[in-house]
Structure formats: C-alpha cells, structure tokens
Amino acid sequence: MxxxxxxxxxxxxxxxxxxxxxxxxxxxxxxxxxxxxxxxxxxxxxxxxxTRQALLEAVSRERIEALRLRAETLAGENSSRDALLKWLGELVAYCVSARGLAAALAYDDSEDPTQNGCAAALEEAAGDLLVRAARDGAVTADVTVADLLSLAVGIALVTQHSPEPAARADRLFQLVVAGVSPRG
Missing domain, CATH: 1.10.10 (Arc Repressor Mutant, subunit A)
Structure with a gap:
C-alpha cells in the first residue's frame, strides 16, 4: 500500500x-x-x-549500497585476497567515518542476522569475495562474513573515541589481517 x-x-x-x-x-x-x-x-x-535500529538502517542505506556495489566491482580482481581485504578495509573506514554505521551493523549471537537489514545486505555482498578467497586458500575456510563484519564493527566501536580514529582503526585492521591469514 x-x-x-x-x-x-x-x-x-x-x-x-x-x-x-x-x-x-x-x-x-x-x-x-x-x-x-x-x-x-x-x-x-x-x-x-x-526501533532505533530501523532508523540507523535507513540512515545507513546509501552507504551500505555503495559497499555492496564495491564488492561486486572487486569480485573481478585477480587476487581474491587483495579484493577481500580492500573491501573489508573500506568497510572499516566507512564504519569509522560514518557515525552510526557500526551500530547499524552490530548484532549479538542471540539475534538472527537476517533481521538486521544492513548486516544481511553486506553479508550477501561479501559472500562471493569470501568464498573466492577461501577457495584460493587466501583465508582459512572457517572464516565467515559474519566474523568479518563483527571485526569491522568492533574496530570501529573501539576506536570511535580515539584522538585519531581512522589511524587507530587502520592499525587494528592490519593486526586483524595478520590474524585471519593462513599460517604458512
């Protein structure tokens, strides 16, 4: 109607x-x-x-769409690892720069992530990037998109009161990258 x-x-x-x-x-x-x-x-x-969540999702809709489109673009890159990490780095940067986006993406393990429109859209968008990276051995097979979203949200939330949130977030992101890469 x-x-x-x-x-x-x-x-x-x-x-x-x-x-x-x-x-x-x-x-x-x-x-x-x-x-x-x-x-x-x-x-x-x-x-x-x-709900406040519905408001935050509506406010974040354009940013989420931009991230979704970016995932599609990156899916065609040669290195699946680089594509996934570029997208994830851009997600972290968006979350840090767009107040409210991290909160819009956050959900706890007791919630159904499909009920969070922002998170569901990003999980779908990044799914191909992650599958390709896992297939190529660029990330461990047990890493999920939900794991990656949780890491991005966590980094954004923990750095939001830092004097230089973008720099701090980038530093933490680089540490995370070292942690999700397979050990050789």
Missing amino acids: AQRADAQRNYARILAVAEQEVAAHGPDASLEQIARVAGVGSATVRRHFP
Whole structure:
C-alpha cells in the first residue's frame, strides 16, 4: 500500500534530519530532537521507524549500497585476497567515518542476522569475495562474513573515541589481517 503524500514528505524530512543528527551525535541521537527538528511528533518518528535500529538502517542505506556495489566491482580482481581485504578495509573506514554505521551493523549471537537489514545486505555482498578467497586458500575456510563484519564493527566501536580514529582503526585492521591469514 502506497504512503499518502504527507506521510512520504514526513518520512523524507525525518530521514534527512536523522542523517544530520546521527552524523553529529552518533547512534544515540535523540529521537525527540529528530522529531522536533523535522517538525513532527515523536509518534510520527516511531511510526516510520519503530526501533532505533530501523532508523540507523535507513540512515545507513546509501552507504551500505555503495559497499555492496564495491564488492561486486572487486569480485573481478585477480587476487581474491587483495579484493577481500580492500573491501573489508573500506568497510572499516566507512564504519569509522560514518557515525552510526557500526551500530547499524552490530548484532549479538542471540539475534538472527537476517533481521538486521544492513548486516544481511553486506553479508550477501561479501559472500562471493569470501568464498573466492577461501577457495584460493587466501583465508582459512572457517572464516565467515559474519566474523568479518563483527571485526569491522568492533574496530570501529573501539576506536570511535580515539584522538585519531581512522589511524587507530587502520592499525587494528592490519593486526586483524595478520590474524585471519593462513599460517604458512
């Protein structure tokens, strides 16, 4: 069922304000502040975004799509290891630079990852990269995309208050790379 024109305008306005608020305040941006700035009631925000996770997923949708497309592009590279590591490095960089993205991707082991739209989209996008890298012996066979997403989220979350989060995240990413590579 299509939304009424006013509901579509409210959604677009709420999403635009939410993107600004999440960029400024991270994943804990105030829903009440978003409603106030968007000029709607908090019930309207909750009607469009019933959970904070739904709001973060909507805010992150464009970034997730860019990462999905990047995975497709990298899938054609000669070195499966380099392709996977480039994509994973870009994911970490996105998570560090885009406040709220790491929180949008986070889920614990008790949750169904397919219920997290952002994580599910990235798991699907990176699946071919990982399968190819595992087939080529570039990563151990037991590494999963969920493992890699968890590492990227963890790096982003642990470095978010660092004086230089991008540099710290890159350092930790390089340590992770050494840990997921097969030992020869």
